[in-house]
Each structure stands twice: as structure tokens, then as C-alpha cells.
Amino acid sequence: MKKIEKRALMCLLFGLILLAGLCYFIYEDWQEGGTWAVYEGNRDVYADGDLAKGALYDTDGALLMRNTSDGMIFNEDSDIRSACMHITGDKDNNIATGANRIFLDRLIGFDFINGIYSLNNDGEDVSLTLDADICATAYQALSGRKGTVGVYNYLTGELVCMVSTPSYDPDDPPSTIPEGSYINRFISSTFAPGSTFKLVTAAASIETQDDAYSYEVDCTGSIDYSHGDEVTDLDAHGTVALKKALEVSCNCYFARLSEKIGGKTLKKYVHKAGLDRSYDIDGMITKAGTFDYPEGGVNLAWTGIGQWHDMVNPCSMMVYMGAIANGGTAVMPTIIKPSNIVSEKIDAAASALKTEDMIDEETAESLTGMMRNNVESHYGGENAFPGLALCAKSGTAEVQGQDNPNAWFVGFLNDEDNPYAFVVLVEDSGYGSEVGGSVANTVLQDLVSGD
Helix, strand or coil: CHHHHHHHHHHHHHHHHHHHHHHHHHHHHHHHHHHHHCCCCCCCCEECCEECCCEEECCCCCEEEEEECCEEEECCCHHHHHHCHHHHCCCCCCCCCCHHHHCHHHHCCCECCCECCCCCCCCCCEEECCCHHHHHHHHHHHCCCCEEEEEEECCCCEEEEEEEECCCCCCCCCCCCCCCCCCCHHHHCCECCHHHHHHHHHHHHHHHCCCCCCCCEEECCEEECHHHCEEECCCCCEEECHHHHHHHCCHHHHHHHHHHHCHHHHHHHHHHCCCCCCCEECCEECCCCECCCCCCHHHHHHHHHCCCCCEECHHHHHHHHHHHHCCCEEECCECECCCCCHHHHHHHHHHCCCEEECCCHHHHHHHHHHHHHHHHHCCCHHHHCCCCCEEEEEEEECCCCCCCCEEEEEEEECCCCCCEEEEEEECCCCCHHHHHHHHHHHHHHHHHHCC
């Protein structure tokens, strides 16, 4: 009898091990099946050394890129080709965020239920949330300068515009590729945020300081620290509290505020804002921001201003703008529209409206009001941004070795019919509100008009 019991227990143990192994394999297949399918040794999907892949379309059905037996073909418009090069990729597969690298499993038609089976073995077409015409407008607005523009719907997460420059026409590449063209600045780079970071410092103050709105600093144009270090402003702003300090972007105010809050609190709110983390946008992994948090002194002051060692990814900053616009809750960005593929339906259902709380609702409402005041009182209001319910913050980030600072302009439209958050970065170009604001207005006007 004891032998039978032991054998039964052994059979049960082996059965549990088998079940555990099966569950593990199914999980790995769910997570990595697409990667396995596109492995170069898989002759079912490779033909003559290349994969049978489909085409890439924008949100309105405009062709961005098609894979053929003779190679890649692109949209007929050269501006669209250049604007979307960092998502279509180039013919030599140099772009890390190019479709034939990031979306390869989708383009060959892989799904969890059917694998790579298809009737014609031509791969599958993939439709994106990007608007090719808006991307072309952003590309033109950057006017050959290095930078990036990103726009997304902060209620649905759909990425409408993603442009990085320098770029080039993948259908007619120049003999000498401009330096930095292979890098998608929106996804794969970080930059000093300049005064856009003051929104994070302001949020930390609002949520931790009893006197957040009444706390005042007398700005004389500079603050002297030990060893000759100082924080400087373009102007002496006089006595300012939070709202006015954000409007005029007073460095002296935010230097003192950073010291008052402390490095540990700033660290907490940087993490809460998602600026030190990566995002997975349907397979495109953004670069995480990096920060140092000195205990005090001039370095802590510059940290709270958005300089020192602060480095922020543009996409992460755009998502934070979406959180402010959406009452404190960020909807994570997506770039692929759901298709008829079974696994895509499953993925869409699992990831739809994936959200994260980044700031308190009351804080978001307060920052929205102050960012609207920035536009109306300091950035030109209706004259500069006609018809736009714009809430924004500019940034002018000094970069060692550049003749001019990097210009940032970030924010959102407080408009239920046009719920868009955006980020604009133009490198080595000048003041954020002037250069970045002009680019943002051009893109947003085109987006809102729907032409």
C-alpha cells in the first residue's frame, strides 16, 4: 500500500512539474513568440535571406513604407519620407526605431494563435496612429535644425506626431549622412530640460509645502553662494510668489524653493513624474532620464531649475504634460492601431488606456491655470497662438560647447475637442518661448484645423 502511495505521489509530482513547464512555455511563447519567429534561422519566414514583410500606413491609410521583393518603397512625398524616416527606417536598416526592426513580428504577420501562418505569405500590413501630414508639418517647422517634436492624445494615448531631426529622405539619401541622423531624439535621447523642469519643482512644492502659494522670494537678479558660485536671472524680478515666478521663469525663486524642498523630495517627485523611467511604446523603449540630487547649495538650486545634471527624455516630458492635462493621470502613449490579427486584439484590450497617477488632481488643476497664465501673460497669448486653448512652459537650457541654448516648449491644449499634449525641442537655437513656441504653434494649428 505504501508503495502505491509513493508511486502516486511521484506521478503527481511529475504531473505538477509538467504542468509548470507547460505554463512557463506558454508564457514565454506569449512574451517572446514574435522574437522567436523572426530569428534568422526560421526558413518558414525567410526567403532568399530576407523576410516576407508587409507595409506600414499612417492613421488615415497613407502609405509610409512597403516591403517588396525589390526592397523598401516609401510615400511619394519627400517631406513625409524625411519626417517619418525614424519610424519607417531606411533601406540599410540603420535606424534602431525603424519599423523593420521594432515591428518586425507584426509585419511578418505573427500572432499568438496562428503563429506565422498566412494564405499568401506576404506578411501583414501595420497601421499607425501617426498622422503623416502633421509629421511633415513638424519636419518643415524645424527648418533643418536638430530637434524633435512629439504630440499625443492625452485621453487615448495615440501618438499623432513623432519627428526627429536631422533626418534625410530614405528614398534618396545624401552622399554624406548628416551626423546624428540615425538617432531618434524623441525616443532614444535625453537633454537638459531647462526651465520646463520648474513644473516638477512647483508640483513638489504644492504637494508638500503649506505655504506653496504664498512663499515669496525677492529676486535681485542673482544669488551668491560660496566659492564664487551663483544663480543668475536675465532680469531682477522683484518680489515674486509661485504663480508669478513660473510666469517669468524666475531662477532665483526656484533656486530658493529647491533648497526649501530639499533633494530627497525633488527625487520623489521626479520619479512620480516618470522622468527617470523608460516607456514601452509598442516595442520602442524610451531612454530613461538621469538626475543627481545634491544635499544643498548651488548645485541643488540648479537642479530644481532644470540644469546641473538633469537629463530628460522628450517623450517622458510629453507624457508628464499629458498627466497635468488629464487631471494628474497619464495615459501611456501607443503608436500601433489595433488590427484584425487575434493577438493584436488581445494586446489592444490589455494595454488600452494604461494609466499612471503622476500628480494630485488639485495640483494638476493648479498647474493648468498657471501654465495658461504663462501663455496669456508672457508668451503672447492670442496673438502668438490664435484660437488655441494653450497651456505651456518654455525652457532655455544651456549646453556646454554650444553657441546657443536648447529651446524647449512643452504643454497641452485644454480643449476637449483637441486633447493634445506636446513637446518641442530645438537644439542650439535660442529662447524656448520664441523658437519652440513658434514650432509648436505651427504644428498645433495644422492639427486643430484638420486640413
